[in-house]
Amino acid sequence: MTKKMEKDSLVNSQKNDEENLDSALRPNNWEEYIGQEKIKENVKIMVEAAKKRNEPLEHLLFYGNPGLGKTTLSYLIAKELKVGIKTIAGPTIEKTGDLAAILTNLNEGDILFIDECHRINKNIEEFIYPALEDFKLNLILGKGPMARTMELKLPRFTLIGATTRLALLSSPLRNRFGAIFQLNFYSPQEIEKIIRRSAEILNIQADDEAIKIIAQRSRFTPRIANRLLKRVRDFSQVKGTGIINKKIAEQAFEFLEIDNFGLEPSDRKILKTIIEKFNGGPVGLQALAAASSEEVDTILDVYEPYLMQLGFIERTPRGRIATQKAYQHLNLKNSNQRLL
Secondary structure, three states, X not given: OOHHHHHHHHHHHHHHHHHHHHHHOOOOOHHHOOOOHHHHHHHHHHHXXXXXXXXXXXXXXEEOOOOOOHHHHHHHHHHHHOOOEEEEXXXXXXXXXXXXXXXXXXXXXXXXXXXXXXXXXXXXXXXXXXXXXXXXXXEEEOOHHHOEEEEEEOOOOEEEEEEOOHHXXXXXXXXXXXXXXXXXXXXXXXXXXXXXXXXXXXXXXXXXXXXXXXXXXOOOOHHHHHHHHHHHHHHHHHHOOOOEOHHXXXXXXXXXXXXXXXXXXXXXXXXXXXXXXXXXXXXXXXXXXXXXXXXXXXXXXXXXXHHHHHOOEEEEOOEEEEOHHHHHHOOOOOOOOOOO
16 A cells, blocks of 8 residues: 555545544434524424324525534434435535436435535526425436426425525525524533533543633534534643643643634634724725635635624624724724724
8 A cells, every 4th residue: 555545544534533423423312402492492393293294394494604503403303204314515416417316316205405505506406496396307308409308206305405695595495495494603501511412422521611611712603612622632632631621721722722712813813904904994805805815705604703793893884893892802902992
């Protein structure tokens, strides 16, 4: 085996281990699913009603910031219904043949989970509509005068869509979902419960103070909480005894350059760009992206929602503005003395 093959094998092994860990942390029943209580209750009723009628569940759409549990909730629904689930990303469906292959391989009652469904090719969308409403696929074979249509019957399935950008979802597709739910940020108490459960599953010893510190830096997001727990565990195993306490947790976050609000260097760069290059704002999104060397979508999806949640930036008709809280957090003087 060559060195390159050995390296690729190691990378794939590490990736599979990480995916297996993430899969192990997914809840197996409603009691283990922490947070999003209103959505959970609504979905539970829909699932139980579908089971009583012996019908497939209505098509569902979940939207919200990354890492809030859209995929986890979809897998839990499949477990509760005792059906299979097929997961794909919206951009990967490039041709009608791809869509036909995916849909015809589903069994009766199965769930098709499409992540980032706002990025589905618009031409493909036209073929999805009859599949969702009438469970059939109308394919066009050939071109020109020789073209003919073929109707393909499909098993009755449930589509669960997930998106971080609801506004980019076309109206016809959005209207074909039976229910639409927005997943919100979690409370610090809910994040602490999630960390405790994950620590128990991963056999990590962490005291209450350490769990609070990790929760404070988790950006109210379960995926980030689990990621940080694993990073602090690594640090404790190398630099400590393997047991996570307050001191080890604080040292780990200092090493990772994550402050007590959960801001990473890239978050602070966005704030400093607004303050230092644009005198606190307002600044347009395109100008901010160019000045900070970040993608527009990354700012919109990753940085901005949390910074707004903290009250560090505000969106105005003229652009983004850094608030007084941002100046205070970065220990910078507000020359404009703008109190927002």
